Amino acid sequence: MTHPLYGTTAVAGVGLRQFKRGASPLPERSLLVEAILDACLEAGLNPAEVDGFVSYGDDKNEPVRLMGDLGTRRLAWSASVFGGGGGGIAGAFGLAASAIISGQAKAVIVFRALAEGASGRMSAAVMAHHLNDHLLAAGLVSPAQMCAIRAQRLFKHYGVSQSIVEDLVRASYHHARNNPEAVGFGQDFDIAALHTSRWIAEPFRLFDCSRENDGAGALLLVSAEQAQDLAKPPVYLLGCAQGTEAGWGDLLENDADDLYATGGFRPVARDLYRQTGLSPADIDCVQLYENFDAQGVMSLIDHGFCTYENAAEVIRFDNLIAQGGKLPVNTAGGNLAQGFIHGIGLPIEAVRQLRGESANPVSGARTCLLAGGPGAPTVSSAIFANKVL
Amino acid sequence: MNHRLDGADAPYWQSLEAGQLQLPRCASCRRWLWPAGHRCSTCGSIGMVWEERPLRATVYSWTRTWHRFALTEALDLPYVSIVAEIEDCGIRLMGRMDDPSPDDPAIGEAVVGRIDRTRVGDDAIPTIIWSRAA
Numbered sequence: 001m002t003h004p005l006y007g008t009t010a011v012a013g014v015g016l017r018q019f020k021r022g023a024s025p026l027p028e029r030s031l032l033v034e035a036i037l038d039a040c041l042e043a044g045l046n047p048a049e050v051d052g053f054v055s056y057g058d059d060k061n062e063p064v065r066l067m068g069d070l071g072t073r074r075l076a077w078s079a080s081v082f083g084g085g086g087g088g089i090a091g092a093f094g095l096a097a098s099a100i101i102s103g104q105a106k107a108v109i110v111f112r113a114l115a116e117g118a119s120g121r122m123s124a125a126v127m128a129h130h131l132n133d134h135l136l137a138a139g140l141v142s143p144a145q146m147c148a149i150r151a152q153r154l155f156k157h158y159g160v161s162q163s164i165v166e167d168l169v170r171a172s173y174h175h176a177r178n179n180p181e182a183v184g185f186g187q188d189f190d191i192a193a194l195h196t197s198r199w200i201a202e203p204f205r206l207f208d209c210s211r212e213n214d215g216a217g218a219l220l221l222v223s224a225e226q227a228q229d230l231a232k233p234p235v236y237l238l239g240c241a242q243g244t245e246a247g248w249g250d251l252l253e254n255d256a257d258d259l260y261a262t263g264g265f266r267p268v269a270r271d272l273y274r275q276t277g278l279s280p281a282d283i284d285c286v287q288l289y290e291n292f293d294a295q296g297v298m299s300l301i302d303h304g305f306c307t308y309e310n311a312a313e314v315i316r317f318d319n320l321i322a323q324g325g326k327l328p329v330n331t332a333g334g335n336l337a338q339g340f341i342h343g344i345g346l347p348i349e350a351v352r353q354l355r356g357e358s359a360n361p362v363s364g365a366r367t368c369l370l371a372g373g374p375g376a377p378t379v380s381s382a383i384f385a386n387k388v389l
Numbered sequence: 390m391n392h393r394l395d396g397a398d399a400p401y402w403q404s405l406e407a408g409q410l411q412l413p414r415c416a417s418c419r420r421w422l423w424p425a426g427h428r429c430s431t432c433g434s435i436g437m438v439w440e441e442r443p444l445r446a447t448v449y450s451w452t453r454t455w456h457r458f459a460l461t462e463a464l465d466l467p468y469v470s471i472v473a474e475i476e477d478c479g480i481r482l483m484g485r486m487d488d489p490s491p492d493d494p495a496i497g498e499a500v501v502g503r504i505d506r507t508r509v510g511d512d513a514i515p516t517i518i519w520s521r522a523a
């Protein structure tokens with residue numbers, strides 16, 4: 001019995017606008033409108049026909065306010081995935097697909113927009129979601145610190161070698177080097193810069209952390225049937241899972257002992273693979289939300305690509321790059337080196353990769369896993385493919 | 390007094406104000422429950438009792454902060470935050486560690502606490518400050 005989400009909807013267009021933090025030439029909502037127009041233009045769909053919108057991470061752009069600019073005729077459906085971090089990013093696609101499959105909407109934009117002037121620092125907004133006196137008293141006021149304290153346990157209790165995060169960082173910059181849209185375009189990343197960059201919160205130095213950009217991203221999701229008639233080759237959603245399970249959540253650091261040094265994806269990955277009938281071996285590339293590099297490692301472990309024990313064998317530079325690696329990760333540079341608009345660049349790269357449009361094409365790639373923001377109380381993941389397997 | 394008395398963990402804050410540590414357990418099955426809530430997920434009972442615990446713990450994890458984040462202005466950089474697993478009850482609490490030595494805290498290391506305050510804006514939040522057990 002095929003799952004209702006399996007191959008029944010597809011991404012038909014993407015749009016991305018990215019600038020240095022604080023340097024957007026346009027207001028946040030205008031950036032978003034531009035990204036949506038780009039996505040519709042790619043697809044060859046009149047933006048006025050978009051009738052659904054979904055976001056995540058407390059995006060402040062309520063879709064009803066976009067109607068004028070887009071010429072929206074009928075706003076039939078709008079929603080947001082709960083949670084302040086990037087945990088909901090993949091879940092937004094599952095939600096959009098549910099609206100399409102159930103006939104509540106026909107053309108749904110999945111979006112995220114962020115400009116410092118309008119929304120302030122994202123890290124502050126994410127924390128505002130969680131901050132309480134327990135955290136304030138401990139001086140733990142940022143996602144970097146909360147992720148650092150988990151990373152310490154990964155390295156010092158589970159003995160995962162800290163050097164493997166370097167391979168993830170190097171692979172990200174390697175990919176960004178070829179990507180004209182990336183922050184790291186054309187730059188040679190010197191790994192010494194990672195070691196000598198200033199401490200933020202141990203074990204994280206500055207270059208272990210993704211740094212925010214201004215920008216907006218939009219992806220147009222329609223039924224698989226309608227996608228056949230649009231301009232771009234469809235990129236199908238094969239499955240999506242979100243949430244958490246007992247023992248993980250907003251628990252004042254009282255998560256179950258065996259889950260503490262994870263990204264929180266175990267139940268999500270389990271459901272995603274069960275739903276799609278796929279396994280890690282079927283995944284040709286990964287777009288991995290790495291707010292912090294150690295959390296990216298946890299996410300790969302959670303999704304079954306490696307274990308605490310063999311992480312160092314799998315998370316190697318040569319294995320993570322598009323040019324010959326078995327597990328190409330963040331082929332546009334990821335949050336670390338492409339740019340960080342709360343992760344929305346990741347599904348856009350998933351789509352481009354599966355269309356053969358990536359700056360770092362993975363030869364023969366059919367499937368791409370999108371892993372949402374690790375460490376959030378609720379997380380999500382999705383699998384995309386360029387044909388329904 | 391303040392917003393700390395609005396939540397299910399009000400007795401925790403009150404106990405720190407009074408110079409001791411009290412933590413909640415299910416009134417029926419005696420399971421320790423944290424964060425404080427309303428209903429025990431193990432046995433389904435409503436209601437908790439609060440019991441004093443000694444300020445003794447082990448280091449579950451830690452980080453040393455070097456960057457000046459907003460809301461930490463009253464803390465000298467760098468400072469060490471720890472997740473402390475309280476002795477005999479398994480509840481983990483966030484706190485800070487006295488960091489006079491350059492040695493890193495070690496996971497599993499025994500620590501003892503004292504109650505101090507952390508200034509955040511106009512507020513002074515009761516805080517457990519941990520030190521290496523002698």
Ligand SMILES: [Zn+2]
Nearest residue numbers: 415418429432
């Ligand atoms: Zn009980």
